[in-house]
Amino acid sequence: MQVKIVITTIAFMLTMIIFGYASIREPARMETFTNAYEGRRIEWGGDIFHGNCATCHGEHGKAELCYDAEGEQIGCAGLALNNRELLCGERTPRMEAMGWLGTKEAFIGGTITAGRPWANMPTWGSDFGGSLQPYEVGYVTAYVLNWEDEELCAGPPPEPVIWPSTVPDLIAETAAGDAVNGEQLYNVAYGCAACHGDPVVDGSNAVGPWAGNFQNLDEVRVAGYTAADYMYESILEPSDYISPDCPAGPCAGPPSSMPANFGLRMSFQDMVDIMAFLNVDVSSSSGAEIVPPPAE
Amino acid sequence: MATLFDEIRELGVKQALIAKADDVVERVTAGMNINDIRGMLRGDEPRRPNPRLRPHADSFWLHIRPSFYHAEVTHIYPTFRLGWLSTFMFIWETITGIFLMIFYTPSPDVAFENMWEIMSNVPLGQLMRDMHRLGAEVMVLAVALHMLRTYITGSYKKPRQFTWLTGMLLLVFTLVLSFSGYLLPWDQLAYWAVTVAVSAAESHPGPAFIGKNVNLLLRGAPVIGAGGLLRFYLLHVLLLPLLTGIFIFVHYYKVVIHGHSLPPGREAIGEDTAKRVPKDERVYFLPDIMTSEMMWTALTTLGLVGGSVFFYHAVIESHADSLVTPLHVVAPWYLSWSQGWLKWIFPNPLSAFAGPLEFDSKVVVAFGIIPLLAVAFFIWPYIEVGRSRRYADRRAGLSLSMFFITFMLMSNWMGSPEFLVQATSELEVSQRLMPQEGHSILLEVPYDEWDVGTYIADEATVQAMVNAGNLHIAEALEVYIKALEDWSCTKTGHHGMADCVGYDTENGERYTNGVKDEVLVDPYAAIVIKQDQSNVRTITIEIKVDDEEDPRDFYYTRYRHEEAAYEIY
Numbered sequence: 001m002q003v004k005i006v007i008t009t010i011a012f013m014l015t016m017i018i019f020g021y022a023s024i025r026e027p028a029r030m031e032t033f034t035n036a037y038e039g040r041r042i043e044w045g046g047d048i049f050h051g052n053c054a055t056c057h058g059e060h061g062k063a064e065l066c067y068d069a070e071g072e073q074i075g076c077a078g079l080a081l082n083n084r085e086l087l088c089g090e091r092t093p094r095m096e097a098m099g100w101l102g103t104k105e106a107f108i109g110g111t112i113t114a115g116r117p118w119a120n121m122p123t124w125g126s127d128f129g130g131s132l133q134p135y136e137v138g139y140v141t142a143y144v145l146n147w148e149d150e151e152l153c154a155g156p157p158p159e160p161v162i163w164p165s166t167v168p169d170l171i172a173e174t175a176a177g178d179a180v181n182g183e184q185l186y187n188v189a190y191g192c193a194a195c196h197g198d199p200v201v202d203g204s205n206a207v208g209p210w211a212g213n214f215q216n217l218d219e220v221r222v223a224g225y226t227a228a229d230y231m232y233e234s235i236l237e238p239s240d241y242i243s244p245d246c247p248a249g250p251c252a253g254p255p256s257s258m259p260a261n262f263g264l265r266m267s268f269q270d271m272v273d274i275m276a277f278l279n280v281d282v283s284s285s286s287g288a289e290i291v292p293p294p295a296e
Numbered sequence: 297m298a299t300l301f302d303e304i305r306e307l308g309v310k311q312a313l314i315a316k317a318d319d320v321v322e323r324v325t326a327g328m329n330i331n332d333i334r335g336m337l338r339g340d341e342p343r344r345p346n347p348r349l350r351p352h353a354d355s356f357w358l359h360i361r362p363s364f365y366h367a368e369v370t371h372i373y374p375t376f377r378l379g380w381l382s383t384f385m386f387i388w389e390t391i392t393g394i395f396l397m398i399f400y401t402p403s404p405d406v407a408f409e410n411m412w413e414i415m416s417n418v419p420l421g422q423l424m425r426d427m428h429r430l431g432a433e434v435m436v437l438a439v440a441l442h443m444l445r446t447y448i449t450g451s452y453k454k455p456r457q458f459t460w461l462t463g464m465l466l467l468v469f470t471l472v473l474s475f476s477g478y479l480l481p482w483d484q485l486a487y488w489a490v491t492v493a494v495s496a497a498e499s500h501p502g503p504a505f506i507g508k509n510v511n512l513l514l515r516g517a518p519v520i521g522a523g524g525l526l527r528f529y530l531l532h533v534l535l536l537p538l539l540t541g542i543f544i545f546v547h548y549y550k551v552v553i554h555g556h557s558l559p560p561g562r563e564a565i566g567e568d569t570a571k572r573v574p575k576d577e578r579v580y581f582l583p584d585i586m587t588s589e590m591m592w593t594a595l596t597t598l599g600l601v602g603g604s605v606f607f608y609h610a611v612i613e614s615h616a617d618s619l620v621t622p623l624h625v626v627a628p629w630y631l632s633w634s635q636g637w638l639k640w641i642f643p644n645p646l647s648a649f650a651g652p653l654e655f656d657s658k659v660v661v662a663f664g665i666i667p668l669l670a671v672a673f674f675i676w677p678y679i680e681v682g683r684s685r686r687y688a689d690r691r692a693g694l695s696l697s698m699f700f701i702t703f704m705l706m707s708n709w710m711g712s713p714e715f716l717v718q719a720t721s722e723l724e725v726s727q728r729l730m731p732q733e734g735h736s737i738l739l740e741v742p743y744d745e746w747d748v749g750t751y752i753a754d755e756a757t758v759q760a761m762v763n764a765g766n767l768h769i770a771e772a773l774e775v776y777i778k779a780l781e782d783w784s785c786t787k788t789g790h791h792g793m794a795d796c797v798g799y800d801t802e803n804g805e806r807y808t809n810g811v812k813d814e815v816l817v818d819p820y821a822a823i824v825i826k827q828d829q830s831n832v833r834t835i836t837i838e839i840k841v842d843d844e845e846d847p848r849d850f851y852y853t854r855y856r857h858e859e860a861a862y863e864i865y
């Protein structure tokens with residue numbers, strides 16, 4: 001019996017020593033697991049992003065390299081998410097611009113859940129009829145947030161982009177329009193062709209007015225606007241004036257069914273390149289003020 | 297009755313407190329004071345009347361334990377301590393389970409996250425989870441082995457038939473307890489194993505509304521969701537532990553009533569002398585059996601704690617998803633046999649006259665074989681009424697048990713995906729390296745060992761990796777090459793692959809390597825690593841065959857975060 005009590009005591013002490021050992025390494029182990037869980041959430045998010053979001057937001061979230069289900073390259077309908085305005089810092093410029101008061105994670109998670117149906121960002125959260133469960137929205141949010149890194153956020157924050165207020169101001173900041181590049185932008189990168197058709201084939205427009213007519217709009221839609229002034233405003237603020245010329249009669253709106261975010265997506269040079277491709281004469285501007293100058 | 301103050305006045309503080317303590321100990325032990333306990337542990341003879349018998353008469357806990365055992369049943373043989381171990385495991389599971397309960401909410405919204413929080417945010421949480429999960433497996437094993445030993449020693453025979461019957465109930469409870477716990481982490485494997493098992497209810501041959509309603513009752517909705525999870529949780533933490541606890545008491549009570557059966561050779565055939573223990577062969581529960589149970593408790597605890605800290609780690613897969621079925625859904629090992637049976641074919645001997653050519657295996661297994669077997673087991677002691685418990689007289693019965701065990705082990709193997717399930721060859725190869733769920737040799741390669749680029753699955757790359765010290769990659773490539781050899785054939789005399797033998801199908805010519813069909817012809821196979829985010833890479837398994845008859849072009853990609861730490865378990 002004594003032997004049994006001795007064995008019991010030794011076994012008990014050994015158990016306590018193992019518990020002690022486990023407790024000592026516990027903080028480090030817990031940290032490894034915390035990071036592992038975060039890492040896996042990001043991995044699962046990567047899967048979801050590439051299965052659902054990359055066709056609009058691009059392979060690397062830069063709104064470049066978008067492909068349709070058949071693997072054909074198409075224009076990216078979404079904004080760049082791998083983007084310092086959206087991601088860098090606690091309160092990012094995008095959150096400011098949208099007047100968001102909560103956290104960055106909630107801003108992105110909320111946007112994904114609810115979508116912005118008015119701006120072609122689908123609703124994803126299953127709560128609102130979308131296809132992603134809340135936990136999946138959490139994963140893909142973690143993945144989007146993981147683009148924030150030193151390289152992306154290096155240097156001082158960029159100035160928010162403010163478009164020049166008139167067409168002459170615009171061409172003062174750009175080189176001459178490049179119609180060849182404009183053609184690529186019109187057909188692929190921004191996908192204008194899907195709605196406005198081929199500018200040399202009348203009637204090829206599927207959704208919006210035919211693009212072959214854009215060069216003829218001097219003083220047609222808005223008094224005091226040349227074709228260039230009108231096009232500049234139509235691209236930046238599609239809802240300001242709704243065209244009467246859609247394939248099935250007058251266009252719907254406002255709001256216009258043309259995406260309203262080209263101003264966030266394109267560079268100044270892209271704007272003049274597209275106009276050059278569509279033969280819109282940028283030099284004949286009336287100088288009308290299209291974009292209000294920033295408030296002092 | 298004198299109050300403590302009176303006694304202090306009379307005896308002084310020290311003596312009065314000692315007397316009081318003695319009194320308390322005697323009450324708590326229902327009959328033994330401090331001196332009795334010390335004497336007992338020292339190995340002294342008990343005083344008369346023997347105070348060590350009183351707890352068996354007066355206390356709740358000991359009244360279901362015998363006050364003495366026959367010396368013959370106190371050795372390792374014949375019990376192997378397996379009944380005790382089953383009880384111990386039940387208590388062990390209860391304690392570790394309560395710890396886990398504190399941090400777990402049975403809701404699909406948070407259950408999976410809770411599991412990760414237990415492992416990442418609760419001190420010793422992973423250890424508790426591992427101990428609970430390891431305990432569950434040990435318990436199933438202990439109960440099954442205990443059953444086997446009572447069978448082999450013929451202890452189920454008269455008068456212990458009812459003990460066996462309550463034991464069978466306990467076996468069923470144990471299995472269902474384990475299985476109901478399986479769903480709770482709400483990961484893919486859990487979810488699908490349970491979904492598949494529960495769907496068996498739907499296949500029963502009676503009127504459709506029965507299966508539908510049984511299914512609905514178990515799942516709580518057409519698919520397992522919040523309702524189903526809550527039901528399984530309540531089964532797991534409330535109903536089944538309660539039933540098991542109650543029946544352990546019944547079972548123990550029967551054991552006390554009949555005494556432990558002696559080793560079969562020790563008594564005359566047909567006699568049961570367990571309760572007639574000669575004075576000189578008695579071993580008293582207090583102190584001998586108790587200290588030996590304490591010793592086994594300490595040793596088993598040491599084993600389980602050490603095992604969980606150093607060897608056994610419960611895995612967690614990805615979040616349950618009712619829309620995505622993982623490729624190979626496997627039942628836990630203790631139920632894998634049933635999955636094996638589902639793969640059998642049951643021809644209808646009367647098909648010439650009526651009925652289908654073969655029966656639905658789900659129906660036959662879930663509503664034929666399993667219930668019949670269960671009934672046979674329950675009533676076995678009432679059927680097999682041979683008087684002798686001796687091994688020499690029970691050759692047929694003992695052979696039957698050995699045959700049955702072999703049969704179950706084989707069924708278990710048939711339950712594994714190795715047997716008779718085959719997806720496309722390229723998918724099978726990729727599953728070996730990077731299964732949709734479960735351990736993956738590719739994901740376990742440390743992040744830093746990879747360079748962005750292409751690793752071709754051939755011996756030259758393996759050699760280069762070994763030379764560069766990238767042993768994990770080398771090991772993964774070896775597995776890759778081995779898998780390719782299993783699922784490919786060669787037309788060009790590729791080393792290690794069998795020659796292709798063609799056969800015709802409706803889709804044109806296909807090839808076999810003698811073991812598998814529709815295998816890959818001289819595949820090009822590689823692993824491609826790309827940088828996705830600054831700390832995330834993609835690992836792609838790429839397999840291409842440019843054979844004219846049967847070309848393939850296969851990619852399977854997983855993401856790998858720098859800190860995802862697949863090597864931690």
Ligand code: HEM
Pocket residue numbers: 375377378379380382383386439440442443446451452456459460461462463464466467470544547551555556557558
């Ligand atoms: C949770 C499950 C179980 C527990 C906790 C348990 C516990 C025990 C204990 C403590 C004993 C005392 C003797 C010994 O240690 O072998 C015992 C005896 C016995 N058990 Fe179990 N048991 C369980 C399951 C089973 C099963 C599945 C069977 C068979 C179907 C079974 C049949 C028996 C029989 C026949 C005896 C009498 C053995 C004898 O007198 O030698 N028990 N059980």
